[in-house]
Amino acid sequence: MKKLRKFLTVGVMVLSIxxxxxxxxxxxxxxxxxxxxxxxxxxxxxxxxxxxxxRYVFPSESxxxxxxxxxxxxxxxxxxxxxxxxxxxxxxxxxxTKLVKITTDPSVYAVTPNGVLRKIQSEAxxxxxxxxxxxxxxxxxxxxxxxxxxxxxxxxxxxxPAGTLLKNPNNxxxxxxxxxxxxxxxxxxxxxxxxxxxxxxxxxxMTLTASGTAITGAEDLxxxxxxxxxxxxxxxxxxxxxxxSTPASGNLATSATSGQxxxxxxxxxxxxxxDGAVVVKTIKLKKNRxxx
Numbered sequence: 001m002k003k004l005r006k007f008l009t010v011g012v013m014v015l016s017i018x019x020x021x022x023x024x025x026x027x028x029x030x031x032x033x034x035x036x037x038x039x040x041x042x043x044x045x046x047x048x049x050x051x052x053x054x055r056y057v058f059p060s061e062s063x064x065x066x067x068x069x070x071x072x073x074x075x076x077x078x079x080x081x082x083x084x085x086x087x088x089x090x091x092x093x094x095x096x097t098k099l100v101k102i103t104t105d106p107s108v109y110a111v112t113p114n115g116v117l118r119k120i121q122s123e124a125x126x127x128x129x130x131x132x133x134x135x136x137x138x139x140x141x142x143x144x145x146x147x148x149x150x151x152x153x154x155x156x157x158x159x160x161p162a163g164t165l166l167k168n169p170n171n172x173x174x175x176x177x178x179x180x181x182x183x184x185x186x187x188x189x190x191x192x193x194x195x196x197x198x199x200x201x202x203x204x205x206m207t208l209t210a211s212g213t214a215i216t217g218a219e220d221l222x223x224x225x226x227x228x229x230x231x232x233x234x235x236x237x238x239x240x241x242x243x244x245s246t247p248a249s250g251n252l253a254t255s256a257t258s259g260q261x262x263x264x265x266x267x268x269x270x271x272x273x274x275d276g277a278v279v280v281k282t283i284k285l286k287k288n289r290x291x292x
Contacts, residue, residue: 035049035223036048036049036075037071037075038076038077040076041078048223053086054086057087057089059145067094094163096111096165098138098139100139101138102141110161114150115148116152118152118161119151119154120154121157128157128158131202164177165201166201166202167204173185181211182211
């Protein structure tokens with residue numbers, strides 16, 4: 001016991017000397033905090049950790065870079081910690097950054113808060129809003145992820161969608177349009193705190209006048225939420241989501257026989273990540289019986 005006490009005393013003295021000399025000691029990484037970008041060592045998938053303790057999936061690089069400029073803020077956490085955060089949903093494209101469409105439909109949409117899409121009704125309208133190079137803003141969304149959005153009312157001619165950053169020519173003031181008010185961004189610090197990007201600022205001939213409260217610091221609009229459809233499973237390189245064609249819930253008769261027509265219970269979309277193909281060998285479904 002005396003030897004053990006002596007050893008502990010010496011150990012404490014050594015640690016004290018290291019700390020006072022300015023050297024750093026590797027310690028276990030603290031748990032991630034809400035608002036962090038997280039990933040697991042060995043996997044490329046990056047998630048946003050929400051205030052609800054759930055992790056939100058970036059389904060593509062284009063969606064990720066609509067919210068962040070680089071990967072410098074991503075922290076790596078142990079697999080056990082990552083798995084402790086249940087999946088929330090897919091993150092949708094940030095409003096005011098890109099226009100979206102799917103390859104099977106020529107319609108082009110502006111993204112507004114909460115993943116609501118508003119159709120641009122003509123090329124003339126698109127040019128009036130975004131200029132002759134508007135088509136360079138268009139990003140194709142995979143069909144599987146298009147169901148993460150909801151379709152709202154089409155934009156009227158000359159109507160900017162909520163989430164747009166606007167300025168007038170020869171005027172440095174930048175405004176955030178929230179769908180009702182043109183909120184002036186009070187400073188460069190406030191602009192950066194919300195991770196706005198000058199590349200997304202639209203110069204308009206419409207005279208802009210400040211209305212509503214000014215944006216003076218970081219707000220919830222900087223948080224990459226917005227998905228409206230929850231994810232079922234996300235693994236390494238594979239995302240599985242309920243398809244839009246999934247039937248409504250209902251009851252099956254217990255007396256059903258093998259001779260009767262097949263009953264469709266659910267439909268799923270499987271999408272491999274950009275880092276390579278995925279082979280699905282087994283699918284397991286769990287049945288829950290309700291007893292009345």
